[in-house]
Structure formats: structure tokens, C-alpha cells
Amino acid sequence: MKWWPTKGMKRFLTEMDNYPSKATVKSMNIFKRSIHIYTIDVGNSNLLNFEIKALQSAQYNTHRFGIYFADSPRHADLLIVLGSPTKNMIEPLMNTIEQMPKPFGILIVEENDEMDLELPNVVGRLKNPEPSDILGAILKIMERN
């Protein structure tokens, strides 16, 4: 017996408000249907890399929101900068930002230290987030939640 004729079906069945976010982010609604993300590690303690790997796990299933992880900054709409840069990583970071196609956004994810590099197009800043916080922030950037 089908249940949706009686109970009703929302369009996005798996996308109920599971990931509310309190982060202050600038929304970019041109990416509402799909967003491609490139993550760059600039000197975090590997913890944030693990959180990004955890975000790609089955529990979060980011593909249903149209969130994809790209293999190159040239394919990406959003750059996630993990950690605060070591001296050697500042130049590669700037080069990576130059490679991003416009329009793009930068989401800064930090641990303990604060980054003050005056990067362009920063849309948000998270501190010590869990994967659900990162997902919530991305959805907020996409104007999905």
C-alpha cells in the first residue's frame, strides 16, 4: 500500500531540515541546484582533512543535495580552505584562488588559530566544525535550508 497518496509527499523527501546552521554566511543562490567543492589543506593538523573525509561518508550522502567534491580548483564553485596557512602554503593558496572560475566563493574552516590573509570572495568562516556543521554551512550558502 502506497503511503504518499494519503500522507502527501514533499518534493525533496530526504532533504528535511536535518542540518540547520547558525553560521553567518553570504549566500550564493546561483549554486542552489548543485555546487562543486574543492578543498585545500594549507596547514591544519589533519583533523579537518578527516572531517572532510567523514563528510563524504554514507551518513551524510551529500550528493542528494547536489554537493560534489571536485578534483581540481578549475572545476569548483566553492573553495574550502582548511586550517591557517603555514609560510610555504600562502603562495600555493593564492595560485589556487587565481585558478577558480568566476563566480566563486571561499569558505574558511579553521582550528585554533585565526587566519588574516584578506582572501577575496570569502562567504563564510567556521571554527572547529563537525561534518554536520560544514554541511549546514554549505547548504546555507546554497540557500537550501
Next chain:
Amino acid sequence: MKILLGVFRKDINYYVVQDNGIVLTETDPADTYLPNYASVKLRDMMINSDQSVKDGDGVFDFRYGPVTSGVGEAGIYHLYTYGERILSVSIDLSYKHRNIQNRMVGLDLKSGLKMAESICGNFAFSHSLAFSKAVESAIGVNVDSKSQRLRIIALELERIYNHLYVIYQLAQTASQKVLTSHLSYLFEESLRLNKKISGSRYLKNFNDIGGIKNFDEKTLQDLKTDVQKIVNEFKDLYEWALESGNFLDRLYSTAILKSSDAMSLGITGPTLRASGIREDLRYNDPAYENLNIPIKEEGDALSRMEVRAEEIFESQRIIFNQIENFDAEINAETTEKGFGYCESPSGTMVYKIDLESQNISDVYIATPSLFAFKGIANSLVGNIFTDFQFAVESFGVNFADAAL
């Protein structure tokens, strides 16, 4: 069987040596570990910078990193290839260098512990444990039995999620989509379990100098069922994975590390045990009972995966054993003054700390990843580029741990 892990200088050179489950300092080096001496002493941020086969007609420097999806972390692999074959490898760690050893000097103990935890996020508890053991032996604090047992449990929890991660990465590299999804699920579950126990997904701020305080013992029974669930699910997956021919084909005889090379490079942990050497710091710790730590002979990526998988089962047994005997007294292992070490998921973690009126006046840290990168460079020679990812993932190390 001595393994040289570090050299630090006071008035003369002191050598940090691992010998049959104990880490100690020596003043005169024996010949057995001299091949390792120069690189350990210099602590160069460039591994194998003086390789002889760099130049020549047709030799191409394949620079991999620091911004690539293949490596993922900030560091560079220089693969010197001739055609497809890798002739030599040098690895640049300097992109992750945060100057931690110097920044730690002068800190008080609390912020020192916090900094030790933030050296490498996925070995946070090992760093924290080695640091606090070093401080405890320097100021002469006794740790109660319950805290010691909790520390063992947390260390094994860290081992479980790190090993799950390594096997998850190996499955992903071999494009085993179903296995990858299942393992990613278990990996995230194990992180959530950490949070349930310690309040942090990476067991941070859990351990403290002098023992673990504010722990609710009622959660231990839940822990037992949760660990059982994760390990049972993993057991099924692992048995299926070992039936998949095209998964095993990618791992078998890939990136072989000989036991003699492993010893002289200073490699410890599961990588050394996968090369057929029975060496583990847990053997010498009276808190562990009836250890049955797996050892494999081949030294290839498959052996390293097998050792890690079987260590997950062993970790479950250790955790159960510690929970059952939670109220029983145990004798602490005694170490040299200012000396603390533990068996992290990837090998021996050593801290040597000198204190001056409750502040850190000198610190020396030896981490397993630095040596394992030498192992990666050594084992890749003669393989082809498609084996690269398997070699890197099977060692289970990272730049954050190697470049302090």
C-alpha cells in the same frame, strides 16, 4: 633489535632507541642503527634529497602536490620516473612545518598538552598520552588504575578509527565502491562513538596530566555494545573483501618494504609488524594481558592491510578486557625521567620533556610518520605510478605528524 628513533643534544648526543618493547636513551650508538643516524640527527624537511638517480636522459621529475586531490595534504612527492617505473622518490615536508617543537618551549603544562594534541588531529590521543606520561614521570605523579585503563581504552579506540580509515582509503583507491561506502559508514560511526565517550570526535581534551577526570563509568557498558557492533560489521566486510580478487590483486606485492630496510629506517608500528618483526610497545606494558598482536611476513600493501584489520579485532578484545577488569589495580610501567611514549596507531610516539618550575624548558618529539615517509620512498622504488596511492595509503601516515 634496536631501532633508532631520535637524537637530541644536551652536553653530548643522546640517542632515543626502541629495543624489544622499551624506549630508552643511550649515549653511545651501536653499529646496528647507524644507517639511520644522519637523517634522524638533521631532521631535514626534505626526505631523500640526495638521491643519486635524479638526473639522466629521460628521467622525469613527477611533482605531486601540494595542491592536488591525490595527496590531499600539504606536501610534495617528487617521483623520479623513467617511463612508468619510479626510480627514486623524494618527499618535501616543509609545507606542513609549523615549528611546534620550538613553540612548545616556555609553555605551561596545560597549554603544552593542548599544543601536543593539535600537532596531528588523528593521533591526538597518542600525542596527549605520550606528553602526559613524560610530564608525569618528570614531576613524579602517580596515575590511578582507572585512569590508566581508560587511557588504554581510548588509545585502542583511536587505533580502531585510524585503521578503519586506512582500509577505507585503500578500498577507495582500488575503486571498490560498495566496500568503500560501508567502510566510510563505519569510520563515521567510530568517530561518533569517540564523541559519545569523550565529548570529542578525536578524543581531544579527554586525557589530562595526572589521569582522566570527570568520567562517567556508566557509559562503559554502552561502549562495549557499540564497539562490538562496529567490529562485527567490519569483520563481515573484511571477510568479503578478502574474497574479492581484483581488490587483492592491487594490494598483493605492491610497495614491498623489506624487514632489514624497515629496521634501519626506524619504522615502527603495524608497518614493521607487516614486515615480519615482532615489536610493539604494548608487549612490555603490564597493563595488557594475553596480547595476540598480528604479524605478517610479506611486507607489501596487503600485509599492512591485514595487520591493521586484525589489530582492530585485537583492539576490541583489549577494550573488553579492560572494561571487565576496570576495578582491578594495575602496576604502571616505569620510564626514564621526563620520558613518555606510547604505541600510536602508526607506531612509536616519544616525548622527552625537561621542566623548569612547571614550564617546559626543552622538548624532543619523535613521531612515527617521519620514518614511515622514508619507508614510502624506499618501498616505491621499482613500482609504477599507479601503485603510488596504495603505497601512501597503506602506511597510514600524514604530513601533519611528520613535519612538526
